[in-house]
Amino acid sequence: MHSAGRVVIRASGVHRAFGGVSVLRGVSFSVSAGELVTLSGPSGSGKTALLSLLCGFDFPDAGTVLPGSASWSACAVLPQSLGLASELTLEENVALPLRLAGRPVAGVAELLAELGIAGLGARYPGQVSFGQQQRAALARAVVARPAALLADEPTAHLDAASAVAAVSVLRRVADDGAAVLIATHHEAVHEVADRVLVLADGRID
Numbered sequence: 001m002h003s004a005g006r007v008v009i010r011a012s013g014v015h016r017a018f019g020g021v022s023v024l025r026g027v028s029f030s031v032s033a034g035e036l037v038t039l040s041g042p043s044g045s046g047k048t049a050l051l052s053l054l055c056g057f058d059f060p061d062a063g064t065v066l067p068g069s070a071s072w073s074a075c076a077v078l079p080q081s082l083g084l085a086s087e088l089t090l091e092e093n094v095a096l097p098l099r100l101a102g103r104p105v106a107g108v109a110e111l112l113a114e115l116g117i118a119g120l121g122a123r124y125p126g127q128v129s130f131g132q133q134q135r136a137a138l139a140r141a142v143v144a145r146p147a148a149l150l151a152d153e154p155t156a157h158l159d160a161a162s163a164v165a166a167v168s169v170l171r172r173v174a175d176d177g178a179a180v181l182i183a184t185h186h187e188a189v190h191e192v193a194d195r196v197l198v199l200a201d202g203r204i205d
């Protein structure tokens with residue numbers, strides 16, 4: 001369906017243990033530009049741990065990852081914990097990646113509207129629901145058109161209609177040329193994926 005682009009996200013033989021418990025035991029896979037790949041696996045299987053390694057929040061005990069430090073600036077993260085800045089409005093949160101990059105602030109209102117939170121841009125995260133925060137965090141992750149997007153359970157707090165809007169934004173980001181990796185338990189997200197990876201017993205087979 002999509003032409004194979006260059007590899008943007010990759011894990012090669014990645015191992016990671018916490019407190020002597022081995023969570024990732026030789027994980028290898030790649031995601032190319034233009035691809036949307038989902039990562040499934042039971043709660044506690046290591047999906048978040050793997051995303052943390054890929055975006056440089058954590059480091060593997062063995063093995064290598066891309067993006068890697070040279071291209072982290074082109075990598076956007078939508079963490080499971082969302083991580084919106086509580087002292088900024090939703091609009092300001094979404095604009096932040098553009099401001100930090102010294103780029104013109106554009107496309108913020110359109111994204112908020114597409115995700116059904118157009119009227120909430122002037123509110124602070126503490127003044128909106130968790131699902132509304134999640135949609136703002138998605139907007140923030142995609143607004144600067146990253147080359148790589150790592151999204152952890154991006155529809156976890158959304159109703160069906162909001163999830164459809166979120167999935168359509170994620171699919172478009174990949175169609176526009178980004179490599180997109182999404183950890184999710186939701187079938188609606190797997191359905192738009194080019195490939196589904198299953199993390200089980202610390203490996204992706």
Ligand SMILES: Nc1ncnc2c1ncn2[C@@H]1O[C@H](COP(=O)(O)OP(=O)(O)OP(=O)(O)O)[C@@H](O)[C@H]1O
Nearest residue numbers: 018019023041042043044045046047048049050080
């Ligand atoms: N920093 C850490 N210190 C200690 N243990 C950790 C750490 N990070 C993850 N773990 C452990 O590693 C395992 C995998 O956790 P992880 O958060 O990656 O699971 P997950 O697949 O994302 O689950 P969920 O679907 O619930 O989000 C768990 O047993 C967790 O307790």
Ligand SMILES: [Mg+2]
Nearest residue numbers: 047048080152
């Ligand atoms: Mg997780």
